[in-house]
Amino acid sequence: MEAPHKVIVVGGGITGLTAAYRLVTDAKRAGVQLEVKLLDAAERTGGVIGTSRRDGFVMEEGPDCFISTKPEALEICRELGIEDQVIGTSPTHRRSFIVRRNRLLEVPKGFYLLAPDSFLSLARTPIFSAAGKARMACDVLIKRKADDKDESLESFVVRRLGREALDRMAQPMVAGIYTADPAKLSLKATFPQFLEWEQEYGSIIRALWIRKKEQASSASASGARYSLFLSLRKGLQTLTDKLKASLPEGCVQTGVSVNQVSREGKGWQLETNKHPMSADALCLAIPANLAGGLLNKVSPNLSSELTGIEYHGAITANMVFRREDVDHPLNGMGFVVPAVERKNIIACSFSSVKFEGRAPGEFALLRAYIGGPGQQSLLGRDDTFIADLVERDLHAILGLQAKPMQTHISYSKNVMPQYHIGHLDRVERIERQLAQVPGLALAGNAYRGVGIPDCIRSATAAAAALSAFLDGSRQSE
Numbered sequence: 499m500e501a502p503h504k505v506i507v508v509g510g511g512i513t514g515l516t517a518a519y520r521l522v523t524d525a526k527r528a529g530v531q532l533e534v535k536l537l538d539a540a541e542r543t544g545g546v547i548g549t550s551r552r553d554g555f556v557m558e559e560g561p562d563c564f565i566s567t568k569p570e571a572l573e574i575c576r577e578l579g580i581e582d583q584v585i586g587t588s589p590t591h592r593r594s595f596i597v598r599r600n601r602l603l604e605v606p607k608g609f610y611l612l613a614p615d616s617f618l619s620l621a622r623t624p625i626f627s628a629a630g631k632a633r634m635a636c637d638v639l640i641k642r643k644a645d646d647k648d649e650s651l652e653s654f655v656v657r658r659l660g661r662e663a664l665d666r667m668a669q670p671m672v673a674g675i676y677t678a679d680p681a682k683l684s685l686k687a688t689f690p691q692f693l694e695w696e697q698e699y700g701s702i703i704r705a706l707w708i709r710k711k712e713q714a715s716s717a718s719a720s721g722a723r724y725s726l727f728l729s730l731r732k733g734l735q736t737l738t739d740k741l742k743a744s745l746p747e748g749c750v751q752t753g754v755s756v757n758q759v760s761r762e763g764k765g766w767q768l769e770t771n772k773h774p775m776s777a778d779a780l781c782l783a784i785p786a787n788l789a790g791g792l793l794n795k796v797s798p799n800l801s802s803e804l805t806g807i808e809y810h811g812a813i814t815a816n817m818v819f820r821r822e823d824v825d826h827p828l829n830g831m832g833f834v835v836p837a838v839e840r841k842n843i844i845a846c847s848f849s850s851v852k853f854e855g856r857a858p859g860e861f862a863l864l865r866a867y868i869g870g871p872g873q874q875s876l877l878g879r880d881d882t883f884i885a886d887l888v889e890r891d892l893h894a895i896l897g898l899q900a901k902p903m904q905t906h907i908s909y910s911k912n913v914m915p916q917y918h919i920g921h922l923d924r925v926e927r928i929e930r931q932l933a934q935v936p937g938l939a940l941a942g943n944a945y946r947g948v949g950i951p952d953c954i955r956s957a958t959a960a961a962a963a964l965s966a967f968l969d970g971s972r973q974s975e
């Protein structure tokens with residue numbers, strides 16, 4: 499009997515774990531033998547997803563939720579039998595805030611990331627000045643752009659809604675997701691719907707108003723089952739742990755860093771920090787710039803496209819306070835901080851309010867987020883320095899009466915790909931180059947979406963492509 503085909507997945511974050519899981523389950527379903535190995539340089543799997551559970555606290559070191567409007571994360575929870583652990587945001591305080599001169603102002607109902615869905619919600623909010631509001635309202639009068647070329651978030655928002663809309667709303671809302679410079683961030687790769695709405699309705703405010711009316715009639719008919727943001731009762735690491743546990747014994751090898759890959763004959767050779775390995779097919783589920791480095795001998799063009807994707811790092815600081823030591827009522831899910839406010843943190847989740855069971859009742863658990871173009875040097879600073887910066891910002895915004903009782907700081911370097919203008923063209927070039935390399939798949943947050951559901955979708959597609967490739971090889975053998 500022929501030896502089974504072997505696939506190596508490099509990277510054990512949500513992307514690599516999902517790719518390995520899909521490869522194993524697809525092979526089982528097709529009734530074919532397949533050996534899958536997953537390698538991760540770190541000592542644990544999960545990548546940036548990590549939950550620290552201690553003394554009754556559930557602290558997220560990386561992401562703290564996934565969105566329900568992209569179904570992939572919820573679907574995989576269902577497949578893995580952990581849907582009963584999915585939790586929505588607490589219904590009592592489903593609001594968030596934006597900082598203005600150290601005050602927390604509520605993001606008004608009816609705002610969708612950058613624009614309002616009616617003049618009433620615009621008129622009522624104290625987030626913008628009267629002149630800023632007047633400029634935003636001009637959106638309904640401004641002509642649509644003549645071409646459909648990509649443009650930056652900054653250029654789009656300033657063109658349609660004005661500078662204040664960018665500085666006070668669009669920049670901070672988007673920074674919390676992409677940790678990006680709005681002057682470079684591709685609108686086509688991140689929020690293509692705004693460009694489409696401009697073309698279709700001639701105005702973003704008009705588009706949001708029409709969509710609100712349409713959604714009101716469909717929502718009353720169906721009734722949403724889940725809130726927009728979801729997590730897992732014991733933290734997001736439950737998902738990556740469950741994926742790992744679903745893989746066959748011996749499949750996952752941690753502490754193995756892949757240093758170079760090459761094509762030999764019909765297969766792949768991998769140089770690692772441990773020993774050489776070979777495989778019939780290879781899935782690189784690591785940051786694109788690192789994948790580019792590994793592929794420089796295999797395809798210099800593909801390698802240079804991949805290494806051209808810039809990355810940023812991020813820091814999260816989980817802090818525990820006695821509830822009475824925080825002056826603010828914490829009656830929301832958290833806040834974002836506009837860059838014009840000149841703080842160090844770009845966002846903060848009120849974790850103990852956002853999701854149930856994150857902290858014992860007498861405590862407030864806050865998770866502050868640092869990241870973005872001007873803050874990359876902070877990744878080299880130590881815990882004491884970062885804790886001090888975060889405490890200073892939280893004190894100015896929330897009013898703290900005491901030092902935190904616990905502080906837990908996590909650094910993630912080279913984790914957030916920057917979707918610069920023209921990103922989708924680059925991804926298409928990458929996909930064309932990739933099609934020339936047999937038995938190779940790329941997956942992760944660098945290509946068509948940075949969120950957890952996007953990574954799961956990307957991994958599923960990579961696994962399907964490799965399963966089809968191996969199927970083809972089996973038939974030609």
Ligand SMILES: Cc1cc2nc3c(=O)[nH]c(=O)nc-3n(C[C@H](O)[C@H](O)[C@H](O)COP(=O)(O)OP(=O)(O)OC[C@H]3O[C@@H](n4cnc5c(N)ncnc54)[C@H](O)[C@@H]3O)c2cc1C
Binds near residue numbers: 943
């Ligand atoms: C702080 C933070 C907060 C976020 N918040 C959210 C959120 O709330 N919701 C959401 O949907 N998304 C969020 N995201 C985005 C999302 O979490 C990530 O895009 C996603 O988890 C990335 O997963 P990944 O598996 O592709 O990459 P990673 O998690 O980065 O995993 C890559 C793995 O590859 C390994 N590796 C790298 N090089 C090698 C090598 N040469 N050999 C072997 N192994 C290697 C690394 O050790 C790592 O484990 C957040 C991201 C960050 C950083």
